[in-house]
Amino acid sequence: MTEPTAFNALEERDITTPPSSQWRDVWDQFSHHKGALMGGGFLIFITLAVLFGDLIWQLDPKKLDIRNKDIRPIYTVIWNSDAKISWAHPLGSDNLGRDHLAQIIAGGRTSMAVGWAAMLLTMLIGTSIGVLAGYFKRLDGILMRFTDLVLSLPILPLLLVAVTLFRQPLRANFGPETGMFILIVGVIGITSWMQTARIVRGDILALKEREFVLAASAAGTTARGIIFRHLLPNVLSPIMVSATLGLATAIITESALSFLGVGFPSDFPTWGKMLADAVPRMQEFPERVMLPGLAISLTVLSVNYLGDGLRDALDPRIRGR
Structure with a gap:
């Protein structure tokens, strides 16, 4: 009997098995989060339902x-x-006499479109300001004080004022529906980027002192190259988590504006507008409040669970807990 050596151990090991990749580890962690799987599944279901539901249920929601x-x-x-x-x-x-199912499908398409578009605009503004403030020291003070200023503003009154001021010009130039879509997406995006900017700035401040960034700077890499090649790929985790929360916030904000009657035109179905129309006869027909309310609540809840799962899976410090 000979004692096993390190060489023999390597020979017995199956070297054909590829090493586990980072994204495989992320998926393994995400797949063990039951709430995230349910949230992601429901989000996919509601997105497909509002996109292609009118192909199955062909009643006109405005008829x-x-x-x-x-x-x-x-x-x-x-x-x-x-x-x-x-x-x-x-x-x-x-x-x-307007069909509720057709209205929920059409209203969900509007609410989801506003949510996704506003979320993308929020991520673009917040990430840009966070990266600039974190990497360029001379811009940090100015951009962060501006961020603090926007955070101190009351968001809902600011939204109402912006919609009141710019509603008519945008309607005249782009039409009632498209103009209000551009206005609501722009207003939500401009007033919701601050948390993302702060999160990205904090991560950039920590990353720019790491050895690989210092080595890239010493090798003569430009600031643009360092930001896009080394910094942004390492802050994708908080950006993706913030994006899911931004989607939920945008859906709720759009529903609130439609509920208050300052959103899309009165004959244009949205989940918030369905809630507003159902309030006067809520005691007689409570299901009219429950249907759009459940659609909003379940969609936002699914997005929040999805964000929790992404945070746990993408953060290596808590991965595997």
């Missing part, structure tokens, strides 16, 4: 049908056998 108004959802028969129901409107209709 008025007074003869079929105030129809209750099918499930209301469980506690109210005398409810006026119709299989042509499984989720019911409002006081003008």
Whole structure:
């Protein structure tokens, strides 16, 4: 019997097995987060539903049908056998005969489009300001004091003032729907970038003192090359987590503006507008509040769970807990 040596151990090891990659480790951690998997699955489902739902359910969400108004959802028969129901409107209709299912699909498309577009604008502004403030010392004081100034402003009154001032010019130039879309996305993006900027700045301040960044600077790499080649890839984790939270914030903000009546036109369906229309008869038809409310709540909850899973998976300090 000979004692095993290091060489023999290497021979017995299966060298054909490729080493585990970083993204494989990230997926392994993410796949063990049940809330994140459920949140991501529901987000994909609701996104596909609002994008392609009108191909299956082809009723016009704006069509008025007074003869079929105030129809209750099918499930209301469980506690109210005398409810006026119709299989042509499984989720019911409002006081003008507009189909609720068609409105939820069309309203979800609007809310999700505003959420994604505003989130991308928020990430662009916040990441740019955070990188500039963290890497260039002479810009740090100016940009951070500006960030503190914007953080101190009351966001909702600022949104209402901006919508009131710029609504008519944008409507005249781009049309009522497109103009309001540009305005709401721009206002949400401009007023929601501050947290992302602070997070990115903090990570950039720590990364720019690391050895690989100092070596790149000593080798003559330009500031632009260091930022795009070495710094930005290492701050993708907080940016992605902040993006998920920004998506949830944008959906809630758009719903709040539509609920207050300062968003899209009154005949343009959104989840917030459906809530506003349902409030006057909420006691008589509570399901009209529950349907868009559940759509907003479940979508935001799924995005938050997805963000928690991404944070746990992308942060190497807590990966594996």
